Amino acid sequence: MTPPRKKKLNLKKRYELMTRGLDWETSYQKMDDVFPYDTFEGIKITDWSKWEDPFRLTMDAYWKYQGEKERKLYAVLDSFAQNNGQLGISDARYVNAIKLFLTGVTPLEYQAHRHFAHLGRHIRGVGPRVAAQMQSLDELRHAQTQIHTISHYNKYFDGFAEFPHMHDRVWYLSVPKSFFDDACSAGPFEFFTAISFAFEYVLTNLLFVPFMSGAAYNGDLATVTFGFSAQSDEARHMTLGIEVIKFMLEQHPDNLPIVQQWVDKWFWRGHKMLGLVAMMMDYMLPKRIMSWKEAWEIYFTEAGGALFEDLSRYGLRVPKYADIATDEAEHISHQNWSIFYQYTQAAGFHTWLPSDEEMAWLSEKYPNTFDKYYRPRFEMWREMEARGERFYNNALPQLCQTCQIPMGYTEPGDPTRIGFRSTEYAGERYHFCSDGCKDIFENEPEKFSQAWLPVHQIFQGNCGGAELSDVLEWYHMKNGTDNMDYTGSPDQKQWDAWQSVRKRVAG
Amino acid sequence: MAGIVSITLQNNDEARPVIESILHDNPSANANYMPGAVKIDCPERLVVKAESVSARIGRDWDPQEIHLTIVSMGGSLDEDDEELVLSWGA
Amino acid sequence: MSIDIKTVNVEPKRQTFAHVARRLGSDKPASRYEEGVFDVQATKHFHYRPLWGPEHWHFDEGRTAIGMEDWYLFKDPRQLYYGTYTIARANMHQTTDHNFAFEEKRDMLANIDPAWREMIVGYLIPLRHYEWGANMNACSISDAGYGTAITSAAIFTAGDRLGIAQILSRIGIVLGGGDGELLDEAKQQWMEADAWQGVRKAVEDSLVLKDWFEALLAQFLVMDGMIYPLVYNHFDTEGQRHGAAALSMLCEFMVDWSAEHNRWVDAVVKVAAKESDENQALLSDWYGTWRDTMTEALAPLASMVMADAAEAALRDVHQQLDDRAAKLGLSI
Numbered sequence: 050m051t052p053p054r055k056k057k058l059n060l061k062k063r064y065e066l067m068t069r070g071l072d073w074e075t076s077y078q079k080m081d082d083v084f085p086y087d088t089f090e091g092i093k094i095t096d097w098s099k100w101e102d103p104f105r106l107t108m109d110a111y112w113k114y115q116g117e118k119e120r121k122l123y124a125v126l127d128s129f130a131q132n133n134g135q136l137g138i139s140d141a142r143y144v145n146a147i148k149l150f151l152t153g154v155t156p157l158e159y160q161a162h163r164h165f166a167h168l169g170r171h172i173r174g175v176g177p178r179v180a181a182q183m184q185s186l187d188e189l190r191h192a193q194t195q196i197h198t199i200s201h202y203n204k205y206f207d208g209f210a211e212f213p214h215m216h217d218r219v220w221y222l223s224v225p226k227s228f229f230d231d232a233c234s235a236g237p238f239e240f241f242t243a244i245s246f247a248f249e250y251v252l253t254n255l256l257f258v259p260f261m262s263g264a265a266y267n268g269d270l271a272t273v274t275f276g277f278s279a280q281s282d283e284a285r286h287m288t289l290g291i292e293v294i295k296f297m298l299e300q301h302p303d304n305l306p307i308v309q310q311w312v313d314k315w316f317w318r319g320h321k322m323l324g325l326v327a328m329m330m331d332y333m334l335p336k337r338i339m340s341w342k343e344a345w346e347i348y349f350t351e352a353g354g355a356l357f358e359d360l361s362r363y364g365l366r367v368p369k370y371a372d373i374a375t376d377e378a379e380h381i382s383h384q385n386w387s388i389f390y391q392y393t394q395a396a397g398f399h400t401w402l403p404s405d406e407e408m409a410w411l412s413e414k415y416p417n418t419f420d421k422y423y424r425p426r427f428e429m430w431r432e433m434e435a436r437g438e439r440f441y442n443n444a445l446p447q448l449c450q451t452c453q454i455p456m457g458y459t460e461p462g463d464p465t466r467i468g469f470r471s472t473e474y475a476g477e478r479y480h481f482c483s484d485g486c487k488d489i490f491e492n493e494p495e496k497f498s499q500a501w502l503p504v505h506q507i508f509q510g511n512c513g514g515a516e517l518s519d520v521l522e523w524y525h526m527k528n529g530t531d532n533m534d535y536t537g538s539p540d541q542k543q544w545d546a547w548q549s550v551r552k553r554v555a556g
Numbered sequence: 557m558a559g560i561v562s563i564t565l566q567n568n569d570e571a572r573p574v575i576e577s578i579l580h581d582n583p584s585a586n587a588n589y590m591p592g593a594v595k596i597d598c599p600e601r602l603v604v605k606a607e608s609v610s611a612r613i614g615r616d617w618d619p620q621e622i623h624l625t626i627v628s629m630g631g632s633l634d635e636d637d638e639e640l641v642l643s644w645g646a
Numbered sequence: 647m648s649i650d651i652k653t654v655n656v657e658p659k660r661q662t663f664a665h666v667a668r669r670l671g672s673d674k675p676a677s678r679y680e681e682g683v684f685d686v687q688a689t690k691h692f693h694y695r696p697l698w699g700p701e702h703w704h705f706d707e708g709r710t711a712i713g714m715e716d717w718y719l720f721k722d723p724r725q726l727y728y729g730t731y732t733i734a735r736a737n738m739h740q741t742t743d744h745n746f747a748f749e750e751k752r753d754m755l756a757n758i759d760p761a762w763r764e765m766i767v768g769y770l771i772p773l774r775h776y777e778w779g780a781n782m783n784a785c786s787i788s789d790a791g792y793g794t795a796i797t798s799a800a801i802f803t804a805g806d807r808l809g810i811a812q813i814l815s816r817i818g819i820v821l822g823g824g825d826g827e828l829l830d831e832a833k834q835q836w837m838e839a840d841a842w843q844g845v846r847k848a849v850e851d852s853l854v855l856k857d858w859f860e861a862l863l864a865q866f867l868v869m870d871g872m873i874y875p876l877v878y879n880h881f882d883t884e885g886q887r888h889g890a891a892a893l894s895m896l897c898e899f900m901v902d903w904s905a906e907h908n909r910w911v912d913a914v915v916k917v918a919a920k921e922s923d924e925n926q927a928l929l930s931d932w933y934g935t936w937r938d939t940m941t942e943a944l945a946p947l948a949s950m951v952m953a954d955a956a957e958a959a960l961r962d963v964h965q966q967l968d969d970r971a972a973k974l975g976l977s978i
């Protein structure tokens with residue numbers, strides 16, 4: 050036997066050897082030509098070697114842990130399909146939240162895969178580059194596991210079948226799409242700030258933790274499994290986000306104002322987009338675990354509070370308009386659900402009015418706002434339905450040039466007045482839902498004036514025609530099947546048939 | 557608010573020994589259960605010790621196995637062969 | 647309350663997504679590869695021109711001169727999606743781990759002739775940088791490529807190349823008795839030794855290519871198509887004569903991986919060449935240029951390792967690659 054002479058490397062040292070030394074200073078080509086994109090934003094990095102790797106996963110460990118997660122996930126999906134798991138959910142209305150998820154969120158996971166590959170190639174530091182590559186893989190995972198999970202729902206319910214086609218066209222899906230297009234068309238440091246920090250660190254908990262827990266509560270074993278399994282990658286993503294922010298702020302004082310402006314922008318962009326999730330939580334889950342407002346308190350006010358307190362040592366402050374966003378947490382889900390109720394004829398999922406029991410829950414969770422502003426509206430619509438005069442809004446809404454949501458939000462401090470802002474750029478007038486959205490435009494008017502606004506496009510005749518039926522056809526949205534109220538939908542008929550058998554069997 | 561750090565884990569068989577270790581090793585930690593997951597909050601600092609988890613499962617637990625069950629976190633993370641630490645101001 | 651499934655009509659309304667059914671020709675059950683790949687990338691109505699390159703949308707067919715009617719013809723013969731990918735690699739790497747454990751326990755690398763050990767530091771360990779270059783090209787292709795079929799396979803390849811760079815690093819660590827000294831030595835060779843400068847220059851030149859398909863062809867078909875057989879076949883055989891049998895075991899991952907990788911690369915190049923005469927001409931042109939560059943670049947490395955036998959080895963590698971390229975429809 051040879052005497053033990055080997056030196057055992059600890060995790061940090063081993064990771065450093067296996068990863069850090071891989072790159073080299075190119076000499077046959079200029080470094081700036083090999084890495085053409087990581088300087089134009091004005092972020093100054095003086096020493097990439099100062100980067101601290103928070104997680105030290107080598108590729109073999111990555112394959113091992115991820116492979117194990119995948120084995121478990123697909124075992125659950127297989128058994129969900131074999132056992133007709135869709136019969137065990139709380140109510141078929143629930144499935145509509147999943148429709149919004151597949152059409153709105155899944156394509157963003159794919160975009161994230163692509164753009165983290167961009168960062169994984171183009172950031173000069175090896176540490177963040179490797180982290181970005183693993184994230185590119187993870188995000189592809191999220192897109193594919195979501196598709197594979199929801200594939201089973203697609204077999205039994207409407208509204209899923211054309212998800213990529215719809216994502217590129219449908220009016221409300223341009224909200225998430227333009228959000229991500231905005232990030233991908235930005236420079237690499239802005240993308241990190243937008244997606245890794247503002248979105249993943251500060252805001253995605255709101256989407257994945259309470260919403261997925263809600264899926265579990267509504268009997269959707271498949272969705273909660275992919276949700277939490279995807280979220281287990283998120284610890285790495287969040288860590289990347291916070292490390293990048295600290296790294297930029299530590300590297301050079303000139304970076305602070307740039308980063309602050311991005312944090313302000315992306316916090317507001319994220320807040321507006323997550324309004325869709327607010328509505329999913331408060332209105333679309335038949336069994337609710339937590340209101341949007343409660344989730345906002347836990348994940349933004351509390352967790353974000355600790356975070357920004359920590360970052361204040363670098364001079365970074367809480368995002369601009371955070372107070373307004375917190376006020377809006379009292380309103381946003383109700384206002385969004387109202388928008389979709391009015392435009393149900395052009396929505397790729399079903400809508401409904403909250404039941405008495407659901408309204409009681411909303412009153413309890415929103416004591417300051419629900420009974421005062423929203424209950425009367427829903428009750429009026431309910432009476433109209435009873436009279437056979439279900440309310441449809443047939444006027445095309447004006448969209449905010451920045452967030453692209455129909456202008457249905459009220460003024461800060463005055464929930465009876467719709468907020469409305471506008472500005473002029475290059476001889477044209479642009480409209481916004483809020484000061485936050487207007488500020489974003491005014492900082493980058495040449496970018497935001499390019500937006501592909503679905504309503505403008507319909508008016509310009511680029512969406513199949515002028516009639517609703519033309520536009521629906523262009524969306525690949527089946528009239529009377531994919532859209533309109535849950536009551537009377539084929540989804541409902543099928544669910545009721547399943548339920549009636551269930552009752553007979555139960556005796 | 558003295559910087560609360562937090563870790564959210566799936567609430568399943570695999571994560572249970574990790575959850576137990578955390579609650580044991582961090583006396584001021586507080587567990588909030590929700591369907592499918594548990595969010596553990598702790599003032600200032602939270603540690604996950606490989607030794608504690610290993611003792612509960614009867615084999616060596618590698619701190620990187622946390623990747624199998626973690627759902628979310630708040631705080632800055634540091635990882636080595638013995639433990640994972642979440643804290644602010646690191 | 648249990649539900650008696652037999653009494654409930656749970657006939658599916660459809661078998662797969664509509665866009666998948668259109669590609670399959672009818673609504674029929676689709677594989678997980680097909681559902682997880684087909685049409686997942688957005689194609690229309692992008693909102694803003696990239697600040698980092700306004701001449702294209704961020705997903706844009708125009709990022710290569712290769713033209714395709716349908717970018718989903720680039721189906722991966724391995725049918726890899728993320729789940730099958732990670733599980734396959736985890737299994738492959740388990741074998742690698744066993745091999746390392748086996749050899750480390752018996753200190754088998756100690757049996758290698760000291761002079762050949764030096765040679766390994768000179769020819770094998772610097773390849774970790776070559777792999778890192780390949781990783782960068784794979785990321786570029788995943789970033790700039792068009793359609794999920796290409797971008798997903800490319801990011802898997804990026805992971806593979808990082809994994810291989812790390813296996814090579816690990817060999818260097820074991821060979822050096824447990825620390826990183828040999829890695830530094832090998833890096834110096836990569837940066838300065840004459841034997842490597844042609845390869846390093848080719849790699850750096852590939853990193854500034856503007857056309858992602860050219861990068862794919864240069865990296866995956868030509869550079870890999872010459873370096874892998876030269877190193878893991880010819881150099882390895884040479885090593886057997888110097889007591890380096892143990893090294894072959896540690897390189898098994900690369901040998902298996904490359905056989906698998908080639909199936910994908912061949913499928914992609916073949917489909918692109920078949921699509922149009924323009925594609926075929928362009929690919930043939932790129933192929934010729936890169937093959938000549940690499941033949942020249944590899945000569946000093948081959949003669950360092952194989953002395954008099956170098957020329958024959960290189961000729962063999964060159965010929966094999968030409969035969970392979972011809973089968974894919976390229977003009978040599």
Ligand SMILES: [Fe+2]
Binds near residue numbers: 161188279
């Ligand atoms: Fe994701």
Ligand SMILES: [Fe+2]
Binds near residue numbers: 188249282283286
């Ligand atoms: Fe993520």
Ligand SMILES: [Zn+2]
Binds near residue numbers: 453
């Ligand atoms: Zn807006």
